[in-house]
Amino acid sequence: MIAKFLSELDERTGWKKVKEALLDRRIPEASGWQAWLYTLGSASLLLFAVQALTGMLLAMNYVPSPDHAYDSIRYIEREVLLGSFVRGLHHWGASFMVVIVALHMLRVFFMGAYKYPREGTWMAGVALFMVVMGFSFTGYLLPWDQKAYWATAVGTNIAAQVPTLGPYIGKVLKGGDVLGALTLSRFYAFHVLVLPALLILFVGLHLFLVVWHGISETPRRKDQ
Amino acid sequence: MENEVSRRTFLQWIIASLSAAIGLVLGGTGTGYFLSPAFKKEDEGWIDVGSVREVSRGAPVKLEFTQRKKDGWMTVETRSSAWFLTSNGRDFVAFDPRCTHLGCPYRWDADKKQFLCPCHTATFAVDGRVVSGPPPRPLDRFPVKVVRERLQIIPQALESGKA
Ligand code: HEM
Ligand code: FES
Numbered sequence: 001m002i003a004k005f006l007s008e009l010d011e012r013t014g015w016k017k018v019k020e021a022l023l024d025r026r027i028p029e030a031s032g033w034q035a036w037l038y039t040l041g042s043a044s045l046l047l048f049a050v051q052a053l054t055g056m057l058l059a060m061n062y063v064p065s066p067d068h069a070y071d072s073i074r075y076i077e078r079e080v081l082l083g084s085f086v087r088g089l090h091h092w093g094a095s096f097m098v099v100i101v102a103l104h105m106l107r108v109f110f111m112g113a114y115k116y117p118r119e120g121t122w123m124a125g126v127a128l129f130m131v132v133m134g135f136s137f138t139g140y141l142l143p144w145d146q147k148a149y150w151a152t153a154v155g156t157n158i159a160a161q162v163p164t165l166g167p168y169i170g171k172v173l174k175g176g177d178v179l180g181a182l183t184l185s186r187f188y189a190f191h192v193l194v195l196p197a198l199l200i201l202f203v204g205l206h207l208f209l210v211v212w213h214g215i216s217e218t219p220r221r222k223d224q
Numbered sequence: 225m226e227n228e229v230s231r232r233t234f235l236q237w238i239i240a241s242l243s244a245a246i247g248l249v250l251g252g253t254g255t256g257y258f259l260s261p262a263f264k265k266e267d268e269g270w271i272d273v274g275s276v277r278e279v280s281r282g283a284p285v286k287l288e289f290t291q292r293k294k295d296g297w298m299t300v301e302t303r304s305s306a307w308f309l310t311s312n313g314r315d316f317v318a319f320d321p322r323c324t325h326l327g328c329p330y331r332w333d334a335d336k337k338q339f340l341c342p343c344h345t346a347t348f349a350v351d352g353r354v355v356s357g358p359p360p361r362p363l364d365r366f367p368v369k370v371v372r373e374r375l376q377i378i379p380q381a382l383e384s385g386k387a
Binding site: 050057079083085086089 | 258260296
């Protein structure tokens with residue numbers, strides 16, 4: 001029954017070939033703890049999926065305005081069913097995402113996997129890294145508590161130290177002269193609209209290139 | 225061995241179960257969070273207005289109270305009022321303080337023993353019936369109850385027009 005349905009579906013969509021290309025790829029021989037290093041990219045992807053799901057839920061109750069941001073988050077924590085769990089997942093997922101993506105980048109670097117012909121994969125990866133940093137920076141402001149406010153004050157002030165252009169960069173980041181309502185809604189728009197769109201775009205490119213080139217061979221010593 | 229499970233099948237099985245477990249936790253959590261408004265107990269909204277002793281027999285009194293409406297994480301406070309009367313000190317009636325014509329506040333005329341609306345000179349009997357003037361229906365009533373000698377109301381008119 002199920003087999004028949006799947007093969008009928010395959011005739012119409014060709015999903016078996018797609019699955020073969022995506023999941024049944026040939027990958028380099030690896031064993032022991034080194035094999036785990038190859039999972040870091042997929043782990044990043046899973047974390048992004050968790051962030052996307054929990055983020056969508058949080059956005060149902062969160063309001064990005066100085067009057068309501070803090071209270072709406074407290075409402076999620078205290079009154080929404082599983083609210084503190086969902087927020088906890090998003091909070092810890094954010095930290096894990098940065099750590100795992102950085103580890104993934106390190107494994108790619110130390111294995112020399114960024115070399116010809118995978119420069120494009122690496123560049124897409126660099127874009128992804130910056131997008132992840134952007135998520136962290138913008139997301140940190142959203143609770144609108146003291147820590148959020150002053151961390152962002154420091155962050156935007158650092159950006160404003162750039163010679164000549166600094167003050168303008170600061171204003172563009174803050175959406176005005178001071179850190180306030182405009183900054184919050186600007187950061188929120190980036191956090192939930194701009195950055196997810198960019199991330200999905202670059203993940204698509206990144207994964208296409210990963211599949212296209214195949215995973216690089218584990219580097220070995222000459223005498224091995 | 226007959227029932228030998230290959231390494232590949234075994235790992236596929238592990239992956240499938242782990243994915244299912246993760247999917248179940250995330251899916252269940254998301255569903256609960258998303259559907260939670262449906263399970264939330266409705267706040268009936270009874271408001272304490274004051275002691276029953278503030279209303280004496282025969283003469284309606286207008287009592288003020290603070291209405292706290294919860295709207296998510298916000299609480300909106302509004303001052304409003306209602307007319308209270310009792311004939312026996314046990315059963316109470318509460319009238320919406322707005323005239324059923326165009327919403328003007330009316331007052332109690334102690335001499336005529338009638339409610340008087342100044343806007344278009346309507347009069348209502350003590351039980352809320354229209355005595356004269358343009359109002360289309362008797363005064364609207366609020367649900368009232370007495371809890372431990374305190375008056376409580378829901379300042380929302382019972383089905384208007386049928387009071
Ligand atoms: C959201 C962030 C990211 C996701 C979801 C992601 C996902 C993946 C996945 C699933 C793979 C397959 C192989 C593996 O996991 O090792 C991969 C490979 C690769 N990634 Fe990423 N990645 C991300 C960020 C980065 C970053 C920051 C870099 C470096 C700047 C990078 C560079 C590469 C390269 C060069 C490969 C090819 C490795 C090889 O062929 O051996 N990626 N990525
Ligand atoms: S509003 Fe009361 S009579 Fe018109």
